[in-house]
Amino acid sequence: MPDDLLEFRSHAPGYWPDSAMDHWHDPKWQLKNRINSLADLEQHLDLTDEERAGVLLAGRKLAMSITPHFFSLIDRDDPDCPIRRQVIPRLEEGWTAPEEMADPCGEDSHMPVPGLVHRYPDRVLFLVTDRCASYCRYCTRSRVVSGVGEQQLEIQWEAAFQYLEKTPQVRDVLLSGGDPLLLSDGKLEKILSRLRSIPHIQFVRIGSRIPIFLPQRITPALCDMLRKYHPLFISIHSNHPKELTTEVRDALGRLADAGVPMGNQSVLLRGVNDSPAVQQALVHKLLMCRVRPYYLYQCDLISGSSHLRTSVAEGLEIIENLRGHTTGYAIPQFVIDGPGGGGKIPLNPDYVLTRDDDKTVLRNYEGETFEYPEPTSAPAEALAELKDRSACCS
Numbered sequence: 001m002p003d004d005l006l007e008f009r010s011h012a013p014g015y016w017p018d019s020a021m022d023h024w025h026d027p028k029w030q031l032k033n034r035i036n037s038l039a040d041l042e043q044h045l046d047l048t049d050e051e052r053a054g055v056l057l058a059g060r061k062l063a064m065s066i067t068p069h070f071f072s073l074i075d076r077d078d079p080d081c082p083i084r085r086q087v088i089p090r091l092e093e094g095w096t097a098p099e100e101m102a103d104p105c106g107e108d109s110h111m112p113v114p115g116l117v118h119r120y121p122d123r124v125l126f127l128v129t130d131r132c133a134s135y136c137r138y139c140t141r142s143r144v145v146s147g148v149g150e151q152q153l154e155i156q157w158e159a160a161f162q163y164l165e166k167t168p169q170v171r172d173v174l175l176s177g178g179d180p181l182l183l184s185d186g187k188l189e190k191i192l193s194r195l196r197s198i199p200h201i202q203f204v205r206i207g208s209r210i211p212i213f214l215p216q217r218i219t220p221a222l223c224d225m226l227r228k229y230h231p232l233f234i235s236i237h238s239n240h241p242k243e244l245t246t247e248v249r250d251a252l253g254r255l256a257d258a259g260v261p262m263g264n265q266s267v268l269l270r271g272v273n274d275s276p277a278v279q280q281a282l283v284h285k286l287l288m289c290r291v292r293p294y295y296l297y298q299c300d301l302i303s304g305s306s307h308l309r310t311s312v313a314e315g316l317e318i319i320e321n322l323r324g325h326t327t328g329y330a331i332p333q334f335v336i337d338g339p340g341g342g343g344k345i346p347l348n349p350d351y352v353l354t355r356d357d358d359k360t361v362l363r364n365y366e367g368e369t370f371e372y373p374e375p376t377s378a379p380a381e382a383l384a385e386l387k388d389r390s391a392c393c394s
């Protein structure tokens with residue numbers, strides 16, 4: 001494995017003038033100075049024709065926006081830079097493959113109240129904003145995210161809270177969007193305290209890519225507010241080891257110190273992280289940041305994603321290369337969100353060669369075969385004899 005993938009680096013300076021460094025750690029400056037237009041982009045990077053066309057088309061689909069922090073991780077000399085492919089639109093995005101959809105996870109058909117997706121019996125997904133710090137070109141919710149797509153995210157706050165209050169089977173609420181950590185501390189606290197006032201809600205989590213896109217937003221004040229609402233988990237979203245910089249590690253450390261358990265959700269993306277070596281570096285760095293890899297998603301069939309999707313076999317191969325070879329905590333569950341609304345379906349390499357009433361024949365990570373027999377019941381005679389023997393022990 002190339003060692004440099006494992007290194008924690010700071011953001012690469014050089015794109016912005018030195019004067020910008022005075023404001024670099026201010027999240028408001030980062031948001032205000034996002035790269036939003038072709039002109040912004042061309043000030044910093046030589047674009048390919050495919051990218052230029054992609055940027056022009058993006059305005060009608062999913063906006064382009066990239067924080068200076070994330071942008072500074074782009075290697076300008078590498079047109080195939082894995083950071084670049086995630087956030088700079090390309091021409092191929094404009095083409096919808098026949099298998100692709102606007103709402104690949106069938107969320108809109110599982111909303112009892114706008115903004116609230118209730119697909120599993122005991123937990124809901126609560127979409128609390130349509131904005132993110134930067135936009136991922138493969139976003140599964142691009143139909144509503146960023147405000148330029150075909151739909152608007154409608155949130156009916158009071159109706160959503162009332163649904164949760166009168167639905168006792170919901171014990172787990174997952175805040176998502178968009179990115180909930182883009183909301184102000186005050187707004188977020190209002191949501192969390194209302195959820196915490198509902199006795200049957202045991203568990204709250206936030207899905208956020210802010211620690212990666214805008215680590216400056218993870219302020220001590222935010223952490224102090226979040227820690228009042230435990231048990232609170234955060235699922236971050238990191239796809240490539242280069243994203244785990246020293247600033248990101250510090251931000252994740254502040255959350256961990258506030259007692260927030262963290263998992264990572266990554267999306268398997270062609271030309272970004274579709275290799276066992278990159279995935280191994282990613283999961284090892286995540287553990288060093290006190291984040292447990294949670295899910296590795298096969299890329300959803302979102303329209304305009306065919307250039308970013310891989311075969312399913314590649315995901316299985318990645319898991320095969322992790323299991324047994326490294327720390328169990330480092331291994332995410334590979335899943336496909338069943339197209340059209342099936343929910344997350346786990347996929348695993350086949351370790352079971354055969355299984356019948358007598359035994360299971362398995363292979364281990366090194367390809368060796370092992371047999372695990374089913375339990376044998378003790379014969380009545382053997383038990384009777386033991387009983388007799390125990391009688392003379394008294």
Ligand SMILES: *Cc1c(COP(=O)(O)O)cnc(C)c1O
Pocket residue numbers: 117118119120123124125174344
């Ligand atoms: C992913 C998801 C959840 C949470 O699933 P977990 O496996 O518990 O992490 C809940 N609701 C919806 C609609 C989801 O897509």
Ligand code: SF4
Pocket residue numbers: 131132134135136138139140141145177178179208209237
């Ligand atoms: S951060 Fe999440 S919601 Fe926002 S664009 Fe990326 S994938 Fe979509």
